[in-house]
Amino acid sequence: MNSALITGANRSIGLEIAKQLSQKGLSVYLGSRNLENGETVVKELTEQGFQNIKAIEIDVTNPESISKARDIIETEQGKLDILINNAGILGPIPQTAAEASIKDIQNVFDTNFFGVISVTQAFLDLLKKSDRPRISNITSGLGSLTLHSDPNWKYYNVKGAAYGPSKSALNAYTIVLAYELKDSAFKVNVIDPGYTATDFNHHSGPGSVESAASFIIKHTLTDENGPTGQYFSNDIEDESGISPW
Known part of the structure; x- marks a missing residue:
C-alpha cells in the first residue's frame, strides 16, 4: 500500500486531501502541529468509514518535530511515496511593502x-526508496510574478509583502528541486488549489475544498510520463x- 504524508492536514484542504487519498486506498499520515487535534480528527474520520x-x-x-515524524514513518513504512507540503500561514493583514514588519514576514x-x-x-531519503x-x-x-504584473488579472490588486512572496x-525552490x-x-x-473557501480566508473563496483537493491529487498521482517542475493552478x-510563473 502506497503511503502519503500531508502537512497541515487536520482541517480544510489538507483534511479533504487525506479523505480522498484514503478513498483511493492509500495509507495516509495526517500531519498536525498538535497531535491531540489530529487524533480527534482521525477518530471522526474513522467513525465516518475512512480507513x-x-x-x-x-x-x-x-x-525535532520533523525528525520524530520521519522516524515514525520510516519505522512503520520503510519508505514514503507521496509528500504533500500543504501547511501554510497567511500572516497579519495588511502586508504593505512599506510597513510590514520584518518579523511578520519572517514568520x-x-x-x-x-x-x-x-x-x-x-x-527525501524515504521518498527515494519509493518506485514512484x-x-x-x-x-x-498569488505566487505568480507574471500574473501579479498583469493589470488585467482578476486578483491584480491583491498584493502583500509576506504571503505572496513566500509562495513565489x-x-x-521547486523548480530547482525538480x-x-x-x-x-x-x-x-x-500546485495552486485556487481561491477556495476555507478558514484561511474566512470562507471568502468561491471554490470548494472538494474541488481543491481533487485538483491537487490529480496532479500528484501522475504516471511515469507525468510532468515535473510545473506550476498548476x-x-x-x-x-x-x-x-505562468
Whole structure:
C-alpha cells in the first residue's frame, strides 16, 4: 500500500486531501502541529468509514518535530511515496511593502518556505526508496510574478509583502528541486488549489475544498510520463491548468 504524508492536514484542504487519498486506498499520515487535534480528527474520520488514516505530529518550523515524524514513518513504512507540503500561514493583514514588519514576514516564510524545505530534505531519503515518489508543494496564484504584473488579472490588486512572496520563493525552490531530480522517478510540482473557501480566508473563496483537493491529487498521482517542475493552478481556465510563473 502506497503511503502519503500531508502537512497541515487536520482541517480544510489538507483534511479533504487525506479523505480522498484514503478513498483511493492509500495509507495516509495526517500531519498536525498538535497531535491531540489530529487524533480527534482521525477518530471522526474513522467513525465516518475512512480507513488507513493516522494522525502524526509535525510542526514544519520545528526540526525535532520533523525528525520524530520521519522516524515514525520510516519505522512503520520503510519508505514514503507521496509528500504533500500543504501547511501554510497567511500572516497579519495588511502586508504593505512599506510597513510590514520584518518579523511578520519572517514568520510567514518560516512556515511557507523554509518549513517546506526542512520537511522535504528530511524525507527525501524515504521518498527515494519509493518506485514512484511524488512531491507536491501547495502554492497560490498569488505566487505568480507574471500574473501579479498583469493589470488585467482578476486578483491584480491583491498584493502583500509576506504571503505572496513566500509562495513565489516556494515556486523557485521547486523548480530547482525538480531539476536536481529530473533524471530519477520523482515528479515534483507546485500546485495552486485556487481561491477556495476555507478558514484561511474566512470562507471568502468561491471554490470548494472538494474541488481543491481533487485538483491537487490529480496532479500528484501522475504516471511515469507525468510532468515535473510545473506550476498548476485550479484558477486557470485553460484545460492544461498550467499557470505562468
